Amino acid sequence: MKHLTTIVFDAYGTLFDVHSVSEKSEELFPTRGRQISELWRTKQLEYAFIQQIIGRYQPFDEITRNSLRFTCEQLGVTLTEEKEKVLLDSYLTLSLYEEVPNALKQLANHYHLAILTNGTLNMIQPLVEYHHLTPYFTQVMSIDDVKQYKPSPAAYSYALDRFNCKREDILFVSSNTWDITGASSFGFQTAWVNRKSQSVFDRMGQQPDHIISNLNELVRIVCY
Amino acid sequence: MKHLTTIVFDAYGTLFDVHSVSEKSEELFPTRGRQISELWRTKQLEYAFIQQIIGRYQPFDEITRNSLRFTCEQLGVTLTEEKEKVLLDSYLTLSLYEEVPNALKQLANHYHLAILTNGTLNMIQPLVEYHHLTPYFTQVMSIDDVKQYKPSPAAYSYALDRFNCKREDILFVSSNTWDITGASSFGFQTAWVNRKSQSVFDRMGQQPDHIISNLNELVRIVCY
Structure with a gap:
């Protein structure tokens, strides 16, 4: 790692x-x-x-x-x-994937955690609060602030600017293959959550650094 | 019209x-x-x-x-x-929709006809030749020349630059709703060929000027 x-x-x-x-x-x-x-x-x-x-x-x-x-x-x-x-x-009370709260809790002990979403803040904030996830996140960011959707480089750049670090110090986690492609192309480390059990990743010239089937696997990779 | x-x-x-x-x-x-x-x-x-x-x-x-x-x-x-x-x-011998040759023949009597495709010239030229459509088109254009895919404004702009006219003097015809959305946003007149018999057009803020189910209907609209 x-x-x-x-x-x-x-x-x-x-x-x-x-x-x-x-x-x-x-x-x-x-x-x-x-x-x-x-x-x-x-x-x-x-x-x-x-x-x-x-x-x-x-x-x-x-x-x-x-x-x-x-x-x-x-x-x-x-x-x-x-x-x-x-x-x-x-949309304001979507289900959480079941392993998420416990995994976030463990990850938050070691890293800054954040969300970067294409959703607007009025969509994402109530959802995070509904599931009592607010304490785990340093930042909940919407691309609406810059009006550039992921996977455009400007969207990931906006997230990077909110942290005092280099782009390769950030691990970006998504189940959406186009999002991993964009984040990887931008220069983040990436972990693809293969929630749909697709057999293969897209062939757009980018590959995730890690392929996991849920966030517990992420904990095992980055916390131990 | x-x-x-x-x-x-x-x-x-x-x-x-x-x-x-x-x-x-x-x-x-x-x-x-x-x-x-x-x-x-x-x-x-x-x-x-x-x-x-x-x-x-x-x-x-x-x-x-x-x-x-x-x-x-x-x-x-x-x-x-x-x-x-x-x-x-x-892909070099895809079928033509059946009304296409006759409709192009009639349209070519009244207008300059052209193709603007996301495909490369080595894909589109053999296909046009295979179906003997070359005589009907003044231009067969690929966005590969500018490396900007439709529906980006740069792609339609490339086509416009090849004709000595204003953008509103061009009618853009596509069955792809995203293509009509892009062309309309750019300023072309548009005709959506509703080949899949969708009941409605997309809701992205743009609407086609004409909705047709095949190119014969286009002939009736612009030639008479």
Whole structure:
């Protein structure tokens, strides 16, 4: 393990399970819950990437709403104002992956921990507080401050600027392969949380330094 | 219809059916053809977008090969060198959507026609020649010349610079919603070819000027 002072986590899909909204969608739209949850997440990411590329930033809470509206129209289900509010609110209470609290507790004894998310602060802060994770993090950062979505170099640079260290002293942890590709290209050390048990990492010219299946494995790598 | 001198077409998915490779993959990998074709296309686009965002350009022929390799590894099928060559070569003989030749013939009587593709020239030129479409196009342009993928403004700007006209004199035609979003944001007129019969267009703040289900409808709009 190289010298390391700080661990920066992605939020959605890494600490918090975005597909935990499928239960709520299943309740509102019986038999369609998983389908809605999956198309919603796919379009949410696509909207962030495309808007980054065309240079027209919209905050992630708006993107999350717009991609939900698209999803329901596309799948032919009627999204009332009430249902929309329920589903958007469910983003503020997404489930934690089960090993997360204990792993963060152990990691926080050795390193500065932080979050860098594409979500807006009004999305991420309530979620962190809901799960009582606030004490573990030195910083909870949103790219909304610089209006440059991950995986753009400007997004990771924003995180780096908040710490007094070199980029290679930071370990960036994400389950999203595009996020690991971006962070690695920027110069962070990286750990890919292979939560979906994909057999292989993407072939975009970057490779994670570590591949783990959950955060307990990260504890074993960096704390002992 | 506003003043119009030039019609610029996207290639893959708009003129040529990228999923026509599924027949060849089905032959090579029985029962897996469609699945391979779909994941391959999804990852091909994702790789182009992510590499655009992280600022590490790789040409589309390399991206096409890398995303095919990822797809086969991920789906657990063995891609020999021979099979890889067969599948990559099939990109040079993709099927045309059936109305395309006749529609291009009519449009070419009234307008300058061009192609602007994310593909490299060594991918697109053989394909255009294979289908005897060369006479209809004034320009066959690849963003590889500027190494900026669509939907970045730089990609559409490159096309504009090749014509002596204003951006609003160009009609951009694509079946890819992200491509219409980018072209519209740049200032082209746009026609979305809704080939997959999606019920709605994306909600990214841009809307196509025209929605058509095939190029015959475009002929009716701009030629009469």
